[in-house]
Amino acid sequence: MGQLCGRCMQLLRDFIGFVQRMSSDLVQGIKECLTLISKCSCLKQNSSKNRQLYKPILQPHERVTAQEFLQHIETDFEMSPLGKDPLEALRTLSFSENPGLQQSAALYYLHMSQHMNIPLPVEHLEPFYALLSSADLEVQQMSSLSLVNFLLEGNIDKELVIQMGLLEPILDLLESEDPTVQCNSCACIMTLAVSEKIQQVLCKEGALPVLALLLESPDSEVQYYSCAALSNLAANVQHHKALLRPSDRFLLRTLISLLSSSVDKVSSQACVCLRNLATSADIQAEMVAENALPKLCSLLASGSEDVRRASIALLWILSQHPPNQDTLACAELLQSLGTLLAAHKTDSVIVGHTACIIKNLSLSKNRQRITESCCVEGLLRTMLLTDTQEDSLRYVTSCLAELAKQEGAMLHMVQWMDEPLTKHLVRLAGQLEYPEPSFHAASIIQHMIGHEKMMILWKHHIGEIQAYIKNFLTHQEVRFQQLGISTFCRLRADLDFSLAFRESQMAKLLEQVRQQTEETQELLRVAMCHEDS
Template sequence: MGQLCGRCMQLLRDFIGFVQRMSSDLVQGIKECLTLISKCSCLKQNSSKTRQLYKPILQPHERVTAEEFLQHIETDFEMSPLGKDPLEALRTLSFSENPGLQQSAALYYLHMSQHMNIPLPVEHLEPFYALLRSADLEVQQMSSLSLVNFLLEGNIDKELVVQMGLLEPILDLLESEDPTVQCNSCACVMTLAVSESNREAIGAARGVTPLLSLANSYDPRVQQNAVGAILNLTQSDKIQEVLCKEGALPVLALLLESPDSEVQYYSCAALSNVAANVQHHKALLRPSDRFLLQTLISLLSSPVDKDTLACAELLQSLGTLLAAHKTDPVIVGHTACIIKNLSLSKNHQRITESCCVEGLLQTMLLTDTQEDSLRYVTSCLAELAKQEGAMLHMVQWMDEPLTKCLVRLAGQLEHPEPSFHAASVIQHMIGHEKMMLLWKHHIGEIQAYLKNFLTHQEVRFQQLGISTFCRLRADPEFSLAFGKSQMAKLLEQVRQQTEETQELLRAAMCHEDS
């Protein structure tokens, strides 16, 4: 048997369509289809007679409607795109079994969705059911896109779309193998899910599972819209439970590491909505090795813009967390790291106005035996102290116990990072009258850590020591104390070492050039 020609392939497609429709004349249709194929020229020589037997599926009334519709498009579209006659024609073409006619209807709707700025009448939603159910890929693409456009422009009532029965075909299109159809159908669900009643309908129709599947799509457009739809669904407590049962939390946690900032934002916001419900906290923290916590911290240190994240409510929550768990080194460390990462996104003013600064200072008094926690806390304070406003706010909270704590930490060189950060905070606070009075109670301890800094192997310690020395020396009492302790002699040694190093470098560079 030879290879089937195009006409016979079309007949086979029609046969498949007959089977799918399960019409009453199924058996007769199969017989006629097989008879036509058997008489085709690709199998026998009597080709001319067989060609005359083949007719495209186009009913007489459909032909007339198509001709009238074409004439309407050419002459009257701008005047009456939503008239009664076009609607009847759209119904006829949309429910036709001929893909070409369905494409015409879908194209008409797409054109309307791109140019119309008035609400789409309810009766125009009916043809969408047939178009979304079409077996033709182009019809699916155009009709789903036009529906997205209508929804985004507010030309269709979102709850009415569900009431008209269009949710089911939209959800079916989520399982399409075509990325464009997937993208459009996800966008439809995302837009529809802004309504509470629609969210419940989507959950009841088992729309969560295909969305979670598409959230892992390799197509960035599909993934963005799928995760955006999930975000809108998380605004419902009922759907949150469904999402958790369907395994959404690990999926969303992994998407926090996506290179796409849109996906990062949608998944983070979705997790935030779920985290607002106490009953889901255990499920959120279930993944091993504190995966979610570590990923959130990593996300905060990424270049993604976080002004939007540092809202007053979040900062208030972080401050409350520090106050309630100030003896827990893990919570204190992670909270301090989050605050620091937020401060890197130019949120200093919001942080200063919150209770976070006070919380960080107070936890410093209680975490002296936990190096990791101290490292995060002092690092955050050192970052904030670089900003004049935040530093002035810190000065307001400083008292003798906090001053003593900072000086002691600066002198603990066995913990180099907390030592350096504490000394950095001290250096930024020099010059304020209140702090100078407090520092004078610890002149000896300050001199001791400055000597260690000046002889430290790391240049950053030496530079911080010199900078602090120069600022403190402007005060008569510190200047007198430095003179008696021969700090000037130590500085001279550092200067000589620096000059020797510079000479060696110049010699090395000259040798390389020659």
């Protein structure tokens, strides 16, 4: 078989660069390029004896098809890119042994993938097999990129890709020596690996070990897309056994090493993949043992929002496993968490996860370390700026309420309390729309009663405190009623609060609660007796 001459090859290279820039005169460029190639002597049958031994590059029907295809591009592309005539031409060009004609088909698909906003008919998928299986590198690059574009835009049914047998050439391209082809094929698998049925096919066809090896690619784009594909597969717990073979923790170690990547999206995606894998206590313990913690602490200080959020989410998962808590409650991480809260008070993802981590660590024997860290102040200051509607406020107030139960931590909290914080706590306790922050705020107040500094601050808000206590006493939930009674009893020891309670006839409300409680108890006794009989 003959080959294109150097002149024609250079024309194609120039044209590929042109397509990548996607200028407005794409159609004219295709016409001129293929016209010049078709007229060159290197593509014409030579009558000499030496040439008689080789099969012609262009078959007669291919030459006619190419000319008709050019006419379609020039006159009808915008009107009917998916018509019957261009489809037949695409089939002919795609299955041609001439790489130049294959490139023209690949270019056509690439242009469609970047401009089309309707589903690609199933019959237009057929030529993809030939294009993805082409020996020509530029055809591989363009066809794999166009398939990625179609998948990302939702113009191709993912299951049809599998049914049409396109997974085989996609997996073959993973082992290409060209980073662009590897990147595109990884991106294809990333978009495909979101349906459980397709995930099973990918695992069965051996995609996992190849994707894992690509994590070590020197190309950061290949690292990112292979990691993203693995993250999607790791989101399904049933694949964890295949991903994390007990005898070989290659994937786990490689992902942890990628946490130190200088490319933000790579380190962020590695966090996501590790988070998806960290579903068992054993795997979490291995991550900590593999020295992931120092790397995650560094990522908390990243200038990238995605990196910060991904790393704090992984740390939250690790903090849920009690054996990890001693290691996590180190001075380095606590300092990083406090600094993170101070720098990103309004980031609800950061605030919520950080509060959950601190609460998890406070349940261990390391409470003193947390009390002495900057985390307590960070949580209090964050509470001031967090909107009541944010879920993160529930996590912050829950963490502070848990800390307030411990005498040492509570005393430390009192040191940081001032008028703005006091006013905010009382306001939170009094709002009724979001019950959890209300309950937690009231619990913090209840635990701080009795300290001279706090009693002076609380007296500026006697009316508001009385109001939320009344709401608690009539609340449907018993825990609110109990907290209201407990707060009332503790505050009544103060003369100013005691006088205010008498003037507001709080005693009558308490009597009503008592009567209701007795009635409820009597009904329960009757019900229990009836059950026993």
